[in-house]
Amino acid sequence: MTSNLGTANEFIARHIGPNSADEQGMLHTLGFDSLEAMTAAVIPESIKGTSVLGHADGQSEADALAALKTIAARNVLFKSFIGQGYYNTHTPAPILRNLLENPAWYTAYTPYQPEISQGRLEALLNFQTLISDLTGLPIANASLLDEATAAAEAMTFCKRLSKNKASNAFFASVHCHPQTLDVLRTRAEPLGIDVVVGDEFALQDTSAYFGALLQYPASHGAVFDYREVVQRLHDGNALVAVAADLLALTLLTPPGEFGADVAIGSAQRFGVPLGFGGPHAAYFATRDAFKRDMPGRLVGVSIDRFGKTALRLAMQTREQHIRREKATSNICTAQVLLANIASMYAVYHGPAGLKRIAERTHTLTAVLAAGLDSLGVPVLNSTCFDTLTLNTGATTAALHEKARAQRFNLRQIDATHVGLSLDETSTQADVEALWGLFAEGGRLPDFNALVAGPISRLPQALLRRSGYLEHPVFNRYHSETELMRYLRRLADKDLALDRSMIPLGSCTMKLNAASEMMPVTWAEFGNLHPFAPASQSQGYQQLTDELQAMLCAATGYDAVSLQPNAGSQGEYAGLLAIRAYHRSRGDSHRDICLIPSSAHGTNPATAHMAGMRVVVTACDARGNVDVDDLRAKASQHREHLAALMITYPSTHGVFEEAIGEICALIHDNGGQVYIDGANMNAMVGLCAPGKFGGDVSHLNLHKTFCIPHGGGGPGVGPIGVKSHLAPFLPGHAALENTTGAVCAAPFGSASILPITWMYIRMMGGAGLKRASQMAILNANYIARRLEEHYPVLYSGSNGLVAHECILDLRPLKDASGISVDDVAKRLIDFGFHAPTMSFPVAGTLMIEPTESESRQELDRFCEAMIQIREEIRAVENGSLDRDDNPLKNAPHTAAELVGDWAHGYSREQAVYPVASLMDNKYWPPVGRVDNVYGDRNLVCACPSIESYQDV
Template structure:
């Protein structure tokens, strides 16, 4: 009989090994089935805790049709809400060649600079763009959103202000409301007082350690802050200014009127609204403060030939190294979105950006004049693109008329409404707005208004300094040139579209095309995050279904999708625990136990949540030392708030004692936070919410297929048991108003369709199979390499979870070859290095994921075995201990065609295995000098002459 149901091929497309490959891999490991293998890996105490079910997945075509129907429920109104979110045009060559290009969106964080020069250059362009527009000396490579950037600025000011007696941070009432929400969330656990008020009425600046101002103001006004900044400085307080980048092309930048920090969003530089994200925030400051600046910083160094090379600078500031002493827990940025914004500036150039800004302002001035002629009271004397209008008793009626016409205006209060114009506003849009406000009157003609209108920017604040003079912003203005520039940069990098990226704990798996397609649909991209909820019925359905899917995958009772990075998920999880204790009167519970093996973000997050970190020991096998944990839990039982534990462990093992660990914490009054970084080993097999966890964050950019984007975006939702559900993040636009951790109610909403698609196509059976195959692939690699490199930790039967750690330290002792040398040599084989020296210095942590085929796993193993043979040659004296392929790796094409000074051959340097002859990746630079880069910090585009001199 003919089979009539649609065949779901997606699971087999997503999972790399074929059936015959799987059988061969199992034979090597000594198991007759994948079920038998995973049965041996998962501890008895947590087996069968998964509640996922066995529902089948949909085919790619059916899933796309289903999500298309969901997207169609979103209503695409013309948005004039503003409040930090604006319509913009994503230039088509950027959409096609960057946002939709796996060479850009599948790349990892540029920790290996030799294979990241393309995206590092794009980020350096971003930093230069921000420094230029803000008038600041140094800018970072992006933060998560404007509100969290403001929160970082608050703690930045607290650390650096010389007014140590003050504990209050002043926030202008003219800041965006969502920024105020996040600031209050961040300030409370740290004991910082927030005072919101009118900056014009401040009488004693010495009462504050810092201040946040908005420029232009959220309601549209442009204030001259120069005298105010001087008053704050005279009182030893620091000043942060949240500034609109497009407005700064026309207005005096914050750095020129004395601000210490400039921050804001780069969203309107070509990044769709996307119901709130992801969008790149920016943070810029003075050179003197660079070592305290949060986030990543791209800097210029040199390679081993003395030629310019880019790298992430001053990484010792990061939370992975500084742990609870870190100034921020941010572990990711918004690289993909920052690169879109930087290329938007490259494509338009200084003249194009200024022309866009002038056009937006001209339409706003025309609209203001027209509204005045119609008898409406516009509140602003000076403005850029935003107006607030006194509409009195007609306010509700005007909103209703606007929505009937497919228009959203900003709801300010019962007596006033607001509107913001943007790049997408044209003459017809202004005419429609005037007609709306005209009522029974005849609307004035836009052409007549244009002939009468004058600039409404304040004359004394017009920008005098030039912007974007560097060649990169003045060359690539044709589509041909930009297309080739983007291709040139992508060709410098290694991303998942070229080869396996075997990073332990980072889960670089397939980001399937069918998952990515809905992201750029206008039905998801064109919604404002503060649009009326009835216009977002599609998003409501999507988020409701996704929350249920993630509850099923984790065994928790409720999920919040708001945290827009794993670090923010950690933070939201600890805030929920903190609020739960406070609700019970346990305000003394502030101790967080964290094992030595934990991710570096864990202790940094605990400190941000106002908790005191107590470190617990690990045993010789890398497991949590339960006796030490029990002793410390009992010692601190009256103050114990939580434990933060990663499971499977950071060492790549399912620890047998996890249920006992959870019970110890609960018996002593604490809550259990289980870090979900390694969830890719558990989905469908065991569930943290069922074996003792109270809260977990999930990295949707790891387990659930959102791409890493070269270092962001990420999504870090949290799942909680029912008793913590009342304390999930709230928002001014949600039922619960308190506890916002992101600027938008659903964080990076526009990339949630990726995870919805993945889970929908995989189904319960497919998700379980993915976890099993991730475990199989990791154990296959461990078994193939164990006779060449010691596998540092394993569980019962010598098995690992979804990742394994190779110990390079004995080889350093015997040969002088370091873990860095092995990592850089892998570049010559066309591979990104595994995770280096984490969680144990001198080791490599390898996670192959389920998406890699046996052929690719073997290619990686063959490379590692060939490298071991080269190390053996050094040990035996057949290769020089200082001049060998590992110490000199990676090798560039330029070195190959130059005079050859090495004792080994050119062929061994660049074609160590035959398969490279067919497909060779050529690193654009030699090994980068990290120390030189930090001592000679350059964090903006250098002049062309500097390159030529080098």
């Protein structure tokens, strides 16, 4: 009798879609008898065997969760009074359950296809309205990465727009958060910007600066009246950015009302957990005149083809792919999931609820201050919202020890000063416990007597008098029933990975397993302040140490930094490491970055931000880097060559044979090789960039390593480097290396790192290798099934692609008038998100199925594409009208179906083009959205409620 008592790891089979029978069938279609044989035909000989991942078995889901729980238990959760831009908050339970933990929200992709994204677009429009209302500025974007990087974006924004064109100096208030100043310095140095930190009230010659950054309230708590300062800066032709606390703005005059040109900050305290620093949604708001220069994404209001209100991303979205090195920013992601949490926090509480939270927080702070005054403790700021700075002199170190003995963390300002910040979770007991630290066993102040007195520390001249959040959306959904239904209604409008395959090339929309997601909401990871003492974050230290080792093994690099909180930030940190390396060797003149014409648009934008000059190199007819052109330009710029940025496998979806030669010739000419890790999903376990010539790569943990896309963020973009670049990885004031921070928190978006830890731990080396192989198999299966219907534009030397394939629709456009946009919109009628459109080649579709999709889903997608080809053929032969056909009119809504039908094709063909849709039909809420109308009539805050017919 055979024993069946082993604890087999079933996770690999749960993660990978095709079963063994499906695998053999697909291999047969491709003409191979094994997965290894197919892999050998795809991977170039020159890089085979470079993987150092190993073949260790993965753990079961239960075992991995238990191991991670043990690690999490090493984090010690003290009550935090640190503040400094990070605050305890309550995530409302219906938002936690129905949004943060709901795959309909966290598996959605960036809303580039607006017809299937109306729900998350509405949530983001709510976020923009929230920010615009609270800041008093008319235009707000749909979030940025964190407060510090938003401040850096504000600095370069001011540089572009300021009338002081000759100035390279940016003034930053000494009252700004320290981490913000650190990131400003990092971002400024390669651009030749001089960050001058000082007291704004002592500022003399304001004409010396192109811009300024102020903090409101100040980092140490004071609430300053900035009206006169802003006027003097404007008189000197400087633009003014204000980093403002959103909760405080419910009580204080907003920056837009005292003259600020830009407001930036964090929405973290609106229901988003501390998470050891992230992910958190930053915000950016500005004047209407500056809207076309604003970084990041902007949700705008347009109409669909029926004239119905419809939302879309507007204007400069993903401008990097158009403007490249002339782009104003390399940011191509946001923090959508976190922005949506913050927006729903405001929807749930409403204006009265937010004000109540703010007033309670301030009242407790004022009571705390009054009690400290009575105890003889010097409180240095006479005004405040939620933060106090105390002069504690020689007792400071002992005070911190005493606080920690009672499981409190106070802010460590310096050797003689302590900071205290309260928040919505603070209580009377907290205030009395803090008094107890100073009372030396004596009688505590009378809390109730102090509350009853006039104790406000808000300046009367700065009290807010303008209204906010008056739109009905912020005044209706205050019961849990209403909010639950609102969130469900929005989710039902959208198409996410929980409904169907999202075949986006280069975006790797793979499974985000439930067991990977569960630890994100564990208190041990979610409730830790990023600046808590290291002794309290030993669990995070173990997690990050182990994850760095895992990623080194997956890539072949020697060291990893987890700080960059997006792929764009990883690119930037990687080029900064190369730049610093050259400068350390006396080669500061090396500033040429070679970038193939096929590269992601973020690459040239990043190179520009890193102070490099971009030289574009050619690609050949097969989409590969033109090695002769690369060699010529590397030789031409030999004395100034800093780096090559190259994506591998290529942006065209093939493993280029010459990658080893390419890396060697760059090194021979004194440069470093940056290998963009966007397509790492084809390499893990098969080949390693750190072993076949790369010096640095960023990894998209939200692609290859299973962190969900969240509707357009969060993401994590760590970088791996060879040992000679390790000294130049990003630093932070909280780390041993204290310089070169690229984002606000030392480990970036730390609270979502357990997702990747779980994925790698459960897959093991063998599972990760198999995932890469199956991703390649699925892509080649689709390419083979569709090649007789659509030309596959590029392939490798054996006629195979990597993990994605490009279908060329240009010949069909010439023959039928049907465009790539028409095919993309028609796919919505079949219940599919479109593949990547017109990138890297205009008029094409780039398809990446990932390893997570079953053969049944792959076949369903192929059948949809084949049926669409038949419809195009009907247009070509005249059976369908060239202008009135299912493709030109797609997508079709339910409202159109029940109305008057004036088309030359049937209702059934429009909405049920294949029989399987009868059992599972997705109905788009709007018809095709009019992009031109939206840009000409830009509205980026909630329109009147009458325009929402279904709200």
